[in-house]
Amino acid sequence: MTSEQPQSEHVSIPTDGSAIPGDLAVPPGAPSLVLFAHGSGSSRHSPRNRAVAAALQGAGLGTLLMDLLTGAEERVDVVTARHRFDIPLLGQRLVDVLDWLGGRPDTAALPVGLFGASTGAGAALVAAAERPDRVRTVVSRGGRPDLAGDALERVRAPVLLIVGGRDREVLRLNREAAVRLRAPHREHVVPGATHLFEEPGALDEVADAARDWFLGAGVPGSGGA
Template identity: 45%
Template sequence: MKCFFHDTVKIPVGKVTLEGAFTLPQGAESIVVFCHASSRSRFSRRYQKIAQELQQLGYGTLLLDLLTEQEDAAYYYTRCDIELLTRRLTGVTEWLEGYAPAAHLGIGYLAAGTGAAAALRAAYYLPNVLAVVCHGGRPDMAGDILPKVDTPVLLIAGDLDHDILEHNLFAMEELQCRKKLVEIKGAGQLFLENNAMARVVGSAISWFNQYLKAARHHAL
């Protein structure tokens, strides 16, 4: 039976303090940071379930919200402020490297929505980020950074969400790193149809196993 370390962390970034749910299985060598432009996603049962699946495979997880409750409630446009979200994510990642339980861990990002663009930009600025997975996201909003990203990137989109799929196809063309686009058949942006989310999670785990866990083992 696995032993887990749990902590609700408060992370100072600039003028705000962000909250996250940190979980670390005993013996973990890597952590997946969940990147969402909201203030409540860490309470989502769906994301908690994904985190639990990763934890059972030996990954640490940080369920993170990139916005405060006040920002999320009062300013819808902050969800599309990619520079703000990127600063928050890079600040959190740098904090994580100095947080004793996580200082030795390889880092990956699991991002959705506009958090996908922030994850790609942060990965460009932080070479210690080893893998990025974006599902139902807007990686195209990372802009001119896309061709400069070196981190392996997996893009996942439902084929029924035509706009998101087009945005991911564009990002796929721009990215010059190790990359892959997975189209989930019969799924919309939230992957609620049939077992679509299970396919998203399976694809993400395969990517993290290949590029996060494997890279961490190689480094060790």
């Protein structure tokens, strides 16, 4: 199933007395919405996450690309890298966004999937553990699920771990984290791909795997979309 790309709405999401910006796109009749959590040192403008988001929108899914830090925090982080590995903070930001989505008439009823890249995957798993009734599933792209710590055992949503075959250290960390997951989970290794999936066709494979997972075709125990 494909559809036209929906128009994106710039949104401002309240958090900790400030606000974080995001880009929300919800196609008519979307069955669910995917919330993106970018990796360390990145933002909602990540070209890789935007490419995956476009593929998901083309399949009729809603997407929300957002910054995880406020403007003031981002300015500090650029110099000190203080916040980009603060997984409890980033996980709480995602929880704030999940609650915000639950308060909007156009998104309140939509099941939510989380797509976490690099350190954002750890934050996504923390948020999934905190909001088990809101998060339907989680996809990690070249992620660091190990950074979720004790939250791994509390995740109930099915998890897809996408890792590049040549990203050996991250592949090892994913497999160690997977042992701690009690939720249904699956590993998808992209042959020949490195951490940023820059090789020809690698990011397309990521997008295809994520699309199928979010639509339910690849989720363990699911009957499909």
